Amino acid sequence: MLDYDIKYLKFKTYLSTYCPHCNKSFNVKEKDHDVLVYKAVKDGEAFDLRLSPYLDVFEVETTRPLAQGDVLDDLLCPGCNQSLVEPGLPCGECGSKVGKITISAYSKLLPFFVCLKYGCEWHGLTKADERHIKLKIPRQEMPEQDQKLRVHNFLEVPYGLTTELAQLEAGRCLQCTKPKCVEGCPVGVDIPTMIKLIREENYEAAARKVKERNVLPAVCGRVCPQEDQCESKCVLGLRDSPVGIGNLERFVADWTMKMDLIKPPLQPKRLNKKVAVIGSGPGGVTAAADLAQLGYSVTMYEALHEPGGVLVYGIPEFRLPKAIVHFEIEYLRKLGVRVELNSVIGYLYTIDDLREMYDAIYIGVGAGLPKFMNIEGENLCNVYSANEYLTRVNLMKAYRFPEYDTPKPEGKDVVVLGGGNVAMDCARNALRCGATNVTIVYRRSRKELPAREEEVRHAMEEGIVFKLLTNPIRFIGNDINWVKAMECVKMELGEPDASGRRSPIPIEGSNFVIDTDLAIVAIGTGPNPLLFNTTPELERNKWGYIRVNEETMETSIPNVYAGGDIVTGSATVISAMGAGRIAANAIHERLSGEAKEQPAT
């Protein structure tokens, strides 16, 4: 077997080898290919030993026949006749003597070892040298759908890593003894072990490893801002680009999904305790899965007709195919979680009703109240909130109108207000719904764009225009009350505000008008008051979000926990999942009276 740690070399180079003593090359040109020629000694007899310079072949030929398992007495340089045997270093596989040669890799001369036993294919580098080489393997990018084609369909843009690319990428990992990446992960996925298992081609085990800590790996592999989390901590990132952890996570999740290998863990002993989870978004799903695995009877309530929360109504099909969300929710059902759709908590049941029915409650309803600019003309026809626009297109599948009954919001000149991921989603969605020009209007500069770098790049590639340092003042309607234009003002950046971002100031007299027939307001969300109308005693902070004990996520009402956007305001999928996990642990601690680590899958 070939050692995995250097398998990557086969994609890049073949060996140029030199004698460490006289520096003469062992490579000999023979007709149309190279061979490496050494002088071998066995039973006092010297003869030529020829090796293939290609690492994945590494065939040994000798002028004197050798039997399988024979160990050479010595290996000499044919030039200077000095012994190449390195004393004190045994072969990593069979323990025989090894010969030390020098190779040139990435214009560096490095020591390299080959086993002297015939039939043993071990060869390798020292740990330190491996690092030198690994730094030089570039980060493997995911193949993507062509930018001209993709704006006309709703298929996913990145195709995911192939097995070869995944191996190459996994090979870059240094397997640090004190991995920093795990610290960067809000749910604490054991990333190095996952990567190690990928290298061993044990993708199923790798996926199970991820699933232990993260119930939605296929989702997080796609939508997590890894560049701010695990990948930002990767030591490779200090000098080069970090390991593509998210891409690898996506790879193993997709692989097992394709092979249909994810099996739910054995049913734990049922505890006679019931927990209600409000909202089936990423936070609710994590809390529900954790609690179900501990043996609780979990019921998850969802207001819409499909489970998944923001994953189904918010994130577009081309970024997160809905089939994946369904697959992950199906896993939750297999764990024994009951999913109650069409149940609006606050109306159908109040928190008080639920407290009578359940031992604990987790609130993960998200921040579902769209913010508007409160400018003139915002209620004109064809001015949408991002929530409405995305819900129509994603959840109600309006992009397949008239096959689906919900009408598709259409416009030729679309403007999107805001610079976050949701704004990018809206803009790219609009393009796919048939818009000719899509413009993103954002009041700060490129540097301050809150969207993920990848999303901004995808949007730019697809031809979306960015009007930065621009702020809308009013919408202008036509005679039948449809939006026809938007008046804007140019901005400049002033002093940094409390959040550290430089606050934009309007430049007087720089007003101009953009023609538009479809405007989408994507400037964020606030807390939806629906739940609080019937539960006014639920304490909230000055922005209206639920106030919780940060260590346990417990609210002001005992045994009622909350997490995700309804506590923090608009954030990421993974941070909601992290909150769900903390709450699940706290609920378990409270209900069982014992502190226990995460269940093993």
Added chain:
Amino acid sequence: MFEVLRHEEMAEGSIVRLDLSAPQIAQKAKPGQFVIIRANEFGERIPLTIADADAYSGTITIIFQIVGKSTALLRGFRSGDYIKDVVGPLGKPVEVEKVGTVVVVGGGTGIAILHHVTKGIKAAGNSIIGILGARSREYIIMEDEMAQLCDEMVITTDDGSYGIQGFVTTALQKYLDERFDIKLVYAIGPIIMMKNVCKLTKPYGIRTMVSLNPIMVDGTGMCGGCRVSINGHTKFCCCEGPDFDGHMVDFDELEKRNNMYLKKEKDSLLFAIR
């Protein structure tokens, strides 16, 4: 899945009544609240006001007019069929207290909703004057049920085929001039009717409540598609309504917003026919 228990067509098939088995919703539903219905996998989410709810038998009643694709689709549901999704009860219930004499004005299908609201107003101990209006005799629905609740009742038809000829406003004008004890007017019907009722009551300074019916998607305040201008402020009809003080509502804006998808509706129907 929600079973249809009863199917009934009224007003020459233009108005349909469905009784649905939805025990949890029936338990909670109060007058003035609505449900969002998605008939099948391909369906649109449409808000329909709960016309009646019976907690004992676990049924809710919806009465709606056939106006487009989704309502036409719902009309096809017979007793024993299943509706995919019913969400509710949504919206704020009617807030009623004893004020004295209340005039309830219903137009067309609005009478169905008005009936449920009137029950609530009656239960609070008010005396009720009912004004029901429609195009012609065939389109007056639930006349008997309303007559039971009202202390006085007038019917108007546009063509004079039944009751007084004219609009509901004609009858309302008469009451406003004759009676001085009217404390509240509740108007439910087409936008134009509610608008005219409000125009009429404004000079008299009589509080007038209307029930609005904007286009909605989720019905939980998440999308903001149902926003209406109330006294210059944007409100979300699904959570802050559907009932508002009619004197503050911008009816013109509502009407235009409600017509937003007229062309699409046509496309959708044409597609269905093909």
